[in-house]
Amino acid sequence: MLLRKLLFVCICSMTAIYALAQSNEPALMPYPERATWVAGKYRITDRLQASLVCDQKDDILSASANRVFQGINRKTGIYFRQAMLTPGKDIPGASLRIIARQKAEFTRGMDESYTLRVNAEGIQLDAANSIGAIRGLETLQQMLMQDAEGFYVPFADIVDKPRYSWRGLMIDVSRHFIPLDVLKRNIDAMATVKMNVLHLHLTDDEGFRIESKSMPQLHQKGSDGQYFTQEEMKGLIAYARLRGIMIVPEFDMPGHTRSWFAGYPEMASAPGPYTPGPRFTLSDKDTAINIAAIMSAPTPTIDPTREDVYKLIDKFLTEMATLFPSPYMHIGADENNGAAWRQNPKIKAFMEQKGMKDTHSLQAYFVSRLYTILRKNKKTMIGWEELYGPELAKDVTVQKWIPEGGFMKTAGKADAIAEGGNPVLISTGFYTDLFMPAYIHYNNPNLPDAVHPNLWGGEAAQWTEIADARNIETRIWPRAAAIAERLWSPASRKDPEDMYNRLFSVSRQLDEQGLQHTSAYESGVRRLAGNGDPSALRTLADVLTPLKGYKNLFSRFSQPARLANNRAPLVSLCDIIPVDSEIKRRFRNNVAAYLSSRDPAKAAEIRIQLRTWESNHARLMRDASLRHAASPIAKHSENLSKLSAAGLRAMDLLEKGSTMPEEEMKSLQLLFTEARKQSAETELDIVGEIESLVKQKLLPEPAQYPLF
Numbered sequence: 001m002l003l004r005k006l007l008f009v010c011i012c013s014m015t016a017i018y019a020l021a022q023s024n025e026p027a028l029m030p031y032p033e034r035a036t037w038v039a040g041k042y043r044i045t046d047r048l049q050a051s052l053v054c055d056q057k058d059d060i061l062s063a064s065a066n067r068v069f070q071g072i073n074r075k076t077g078i079y080f081r082q083a084m085l086t087p088g089k090d091i092p093g094a095s096l097r098i099i100a101r102q103k104a105e106f107t108r109g110m111d112e113s114y115t116l117r118v119n120a121e122g123i124q125l126d127a128a129n130s131i132g133a134i135r136g137l138e139t140l141q142q143m144l145m146q147d148a149e150g151f152y153v154p155f156a157d158i159v160d161k162p163r164y165s166w167r168g169l170m171i172d173v174s175r176h177f178i179p180l181d182v183l184k185r186n187i188d189a190m191a192t193v194k195m196n197v198l199h200l201h202l203t204d205d206e207g208f209r210i211e212s213k214s215m216p217q218l219h220q221k222g223s224d225g226q227y228f229t230q231e232e233m234k235g236l237i238a239y240a241r242l243r244g245i246m247i248v249p250e251f252d253m254p255g256h257t258r259s260w261f262a263g264y265p266e267m268a269s270a271p272g273p274y275t276p277g278p279r280f281t282l283s284d285k286d287t288a289i290n291i292a293a294i295m296s297a298p299t300p301t302i303d304p305t306r307e308d309v310y311k312l313i314d315k316f317l318t319e320m321a322t323l324f325p326s327p328y329m330h331i332g333a334d335e336n337n338g339a340a341w342r343q344n345p346k347i348k349a350f351m352e353q354k355g356m357k358d359t360h361s362l363q364a365y366f367v368s369r370l371y372t373i374l375r376k377n378k379k380t381m382i383g384w385e386e387l388y389g390p391e392l393a394k395d396v397t398v399q400k401w402i403p404e405g406g407f408m409k410t411a412g413k414a415d416a417i418a419e420g421g422n423p424v425l426i427s428t429g430f431y432t433d434l435f436m437p438a439y440i441h442y443n444n445p446n447l448p449d450a451v452h453p454n455l456w457g458g459e460a461a462q463w464t465e466i467a468d469a470r471n472i473e474t475r476i477w478p479r480a481a482a483i484a485e486r487l488w489s490p491a492s493r494k495d496p497e498d499m500y501n502r503l504f505s506v507s508r509q510l511d512e513q514g515l516q517h518t519s520a521y522e523s524g525v526r527r528l529a530g531n532g533d534p535s536a537l538r539t540l541a542d543v544l545t546p547l548k549g550y551k552n553l554f555s556r557f558s559q560p561a562r563l564a565n566n567r568a569p570l571v572s573l574c575d576i577i578p579v580d581s582e583i584k585r586r587f588r589n590n591v592a593a594y595l596s597s598r599d600p601a602k603a604a605e606i607r608i609q610l611r612t613w614e615s616n617h618a619r620l621m622r623d624a625s626l627r628h629a630a631s632p633i634a635k636h637s638e639n640l641s642k643l644s645a646a647g648l649r650a651m652d653l654l655e656k657g658s659t660m661p662e663e664e665m666k667s668l669q670l671l672f673t674e675a676r677k678q679s680a681e682t683e684l685d686i687v688g689e690i691e692s693l694v695k696q697k698l699l700p701e702p703a704q705y706p707l708f
């Protein structure tokens with residue numbers, strides 16, 4: 001008994017030491033499968049000597065190792081005696097040893113594991129192959145820390161491998177063209193968080209964004225001149241390859257094809273002429289009417305009944321199969337409501353003749369024809385979940401995106417589809433264009449707990465109806481890092497506060513590496529402020545968040561066409577602000593700590609923040625330029641001041657041991673309701689935290705938010 005007690009005490013004190021060590025942990029994201037932190041620091045000095053133990057021709061590992069080495073060099077500012085790492089044999093006495101036992105290219109399902117050990121002797125990264133080694137190098141880069149004496153890597157023992165083999169990011173380059181430099185920065189950020197698939201949505205109604213030599217009118221007439229040449233795409237594929245990332249192209253068919261028909265109207269199921277542009281414009285403010293219109297409107301759709309159409313598709317896909325080395329090709333197949341087909345008598349006759357009972361059967365027929373073309377080209381088909389059905393070949397991967405709840409019929413549960421034999425990718429709950437905070441993506445309930453071998457993983461998805469080259473980085477990052485962690489780290493790692501504590505560090509790392517998610521926001525605020533002091537506008541913008549769900553998109557669609565089309569400038573506050581506010585998270589943590597412990601240091605921090613917000617409205621209103629910039633969100637500004645005054649008063653009361661009088665609480669309740677209303681597609685994102693102060697109890701954050 002005594003022994004057991006002793007053992008218990010021992011374990012408790014070990015846990016305490018571990019917890020202490022943990023607070024000095026580097027902000028790793030995605031967090032490794034297993035990490036043991038041991039007291040001790042390996043100091044980085046100019047004597048650091050690295051040895052790259054791998055195949056001499058391993059260009060992937062060599063490029064990554066040098067990039068990370070230079071990253072460490074840049075961060076520390078130390079002149080390393082060794083300028084470059086050359087792949088080859090072990091250098092005796094090297095303090096940083098990077099070992100890849102086999103040269104490898106990225107393929108889905110490969111071994112991406114590595115181990116990383118840091119102790120007094122140095123740093124050793126060991127992987128079965130080049131790709132595992134480059135994943136480990138990213139961990140190493142995030143482990144570089146700083147204290148009063150300088151830079152170090154904490155002693156550690158890390159054993160790591162991904163939970164899922166497919167950790168993707170989809171970028172729609174059609175609605176708004178997203179140029180190469182932006183895609184490259186996204187690829188760099190993906191590599192940092194160990195994502196491995198960039199899915200490019202290359203064609204849609206608004207633009208055909210890839211050069212076709214066999215059918216040149218596709219890009220010539222189907223775009224506004226903004227498309228990737230084949231040479232450019234080859235360069236991008238090579239850039240991604242060196243970072244262990246595969247580019248998977250999507251050519252969305254049979255719907256979402258208006259841009260195809262600009263050059264090849266004969267492929268359409270209704271006569272042209274066609275020009276690239278949105279499928280529809282919504283004229284109503286009512287969401288239900290808008291959804292009904294989308295579900296039933298005839299939109300440009302390929303005619304699936306004609307052999308000459310399949311000849312053209314075959315020609316194009318065969319050309320693309322050579323351009324893109326990935327073994328996967330995405331054919332879209334989403335959101336075809338069948339209305340265009342039902343309006344064409346020839347198509348209806350075809351369906352009758354073939355005994356097809358509905359347009360889903362006709363779509364299944366279309367998909368089966370494309371499947372044959374892809375098989376001939378040795379490509380594995382992927383499609384959005386609308387292509388799923390009993391007749392679908394079992395080697396077609398189904399990408400889920402439709403939220404449960406009825407606005408569209410889903411293909412079914414991910415594990416049921418996986419159980420039935422088709423590989424599955426999850427994007428439901430990972431749509432970054434829906435403006436959900438990172439914690440919502442992080443605890444995405446659409447990702448089943450048990451990992452079925454057919455569940456390959458998932459993809460963050462960024463559509464670009466209301467995102468463009470200037471704001472897309474702020475839209476995707478840093479939230480995609482939380483998704484990357486969900487797809488890499490064990491399911492048991494799910495505490496949102498722990499995630500947020502690391503997310504903003506990773507965000508700073510991405511900023512330092514050149515990603516423009518933060519700088520685009522900052523420059524957007526400066527632009528809006530005109531000649532006024534941008535810091536006043538920034539103080540307010542820092543606690544605003546874009547309106548969540550499809551509400552933002554729908555409100556744009558129902559604006560005059562001049563504003564709704566994809567040339568409209570995306571320059572309002574709702575376009576430029578990030579979704580997650582670091583100031584809000586810090587304030588929330590402080591409120592939580594203050595309410596539970598009355599910590600005077602936290603109280604002081606909270607008061608400083610509240611006073612800043614309280615006086616900010618007057619600062620904004622004093623300057624004409626700022627008044628103009630803030631006019632669409634003046635209500636938020638005013639409410640932030642009022643809320644902050646209430647927060648300060650609540651703290652005074654709390655510290656005197658009393659609570660808010662009933663009458664005052666009643667009027668504050670009205671203020672909380674008022675302050676939660678949206679203005680100009682933005683919401684004030686700090687109401688719950690101030691309400692928590694007033695009610696002397698931390699209010700939980702919603703587990704989900706409505707989409708409409």
Ligand code: ACM
Pocket residue numbers: 334335384401
């Ligand atoms: C989709 O969002 N239509 C795949």
